[in-house]
Amino acid sequence: MNAPRDWLDAVRWNDDGLVPAIAQDAATHRVLTLAWMNRLALERTNETREAHYWSRSRSALWRKGERSGHVQHVREIRLDCDRDAILLVVEPLGGIACHTGRERCFYRRLDGGEWHTVEPVLEDPVTVYGHE
């Protein structure tokens, strides 16, 4: 018998109380984002089945899509062998996961000793967020 929050205690949070969380598109299998979660973000993600993260720059809990509408519906929550990384398998609304208006954040590829942007902007961030 597990107490209700044993599964949260099983995660090895870092010194800042965070773990890295990968989001992968359930349909395309593309890796969309790497963000960070604290305990509350992971708990909310499980309860609501919508991805929640911890914004390190704003020091705030953040429901993915709360401003952009690009919510990530969560199909699976996984934990790795060392219990210090999370994988979310998600259905991303609107087909955009990156704040730059791209499908995903990993749009730069290393070729010939330079990072090249290899994925297009699908929606102007000004439209997505109402300002730059």
Added chain:
Amino acid sequence: MNAPRDWLDAVRWNDDGLVPAIAQDAATHRVLTLAWMNRLALERTNETREAHYWSRSRSALWRKGERSGHVQHVREIRLDCDRDAILLVVEPLGGIACHTGRERCFYRRLDGGEWHTVEPVLEDPVTVYGHE
């Protein structure tokens, strides 16, 4: 014109000089591992096209597969929008990426408030590493 190592300077290393690096299987598209890289690990990965990481527990550079033989041949190296996370698209030798002898590290899934192991051990770690 870029100096030869500008691409390494473009990465936003954390206070420990590290970035998280996701490895994704090029064929199955499964997310295999989340490990950490320092500057040297990323440089070696690019030069050799074999994944190198920084072991935080051993404080040592680590060529993936150096003991197990489960080398990760690197097809793509990607950087995210914030320049603080790496995605490797890899061809994993032997079909095992996890030190537990599983295909990948994300073998626990959260169901009903408990983490369940949902992927089998494919090879005994004793066989892989010669000891437990």
